[in-house]
Amino acid sequence: MRCPFCRHSDSRVVDSREVDEGQVIRRRRSCSNCGRRFTTVEEAVLAVVKRSGVTEPFSRDKVVRGVARACQGRPVDEDALQQLAHRVEESIRSTGCAEIPSHEVGLAILGPLRELDEVAYLRFASVYRSFTSVEDFEKEIADLRAAIRDKESS
C-alpha cells in the first residue's frame, strides 16, 4: 500500500483495530519516507457470483433493498429488514465458501423471510423461483401451510 502523500511503498503499522465484529480491520500506518500517517482498511470479501459470471462483493444493503421491495405495504419495519439481512449474511458466511452463486443468496433469504412475513415471502419466491403459473403459487402456498402446521405441532 503506497503512502497517499509521497507514494512511498513502505510503511509501518502503528495501530490496528477490529471493526464490525472483526470482519474489518483498520490499520493506522506511518510512512517510512515522509513520516505522515494514513489508514488502511482490510476486509475479507464474500463474493457473490452472478449468473453472468461477474462477481461483486456481498452486500447486506442489497439484501435489504431486495427484500424491502417484496415487503411493500406489509407490516415489516426497517429493523426487521436489517435483522433479516444479518441472518442471511451469517448463513452465507457459515457455508465457508468465499464465492457464492447469487441464487444461493436468494435461497438464504427465503427461510428467514418466510418467518417474517408470509405475503412478502410469496412475492419474493415468485420472482426468485420465476413462478409462471397459478399452480406455482398454489404449490408454494401448500408448502407454506404444511410448514406452518409443522411449526405449530412441534
Ligand SMILES: [Zn+2]
Ligand atoms: Zn509518505
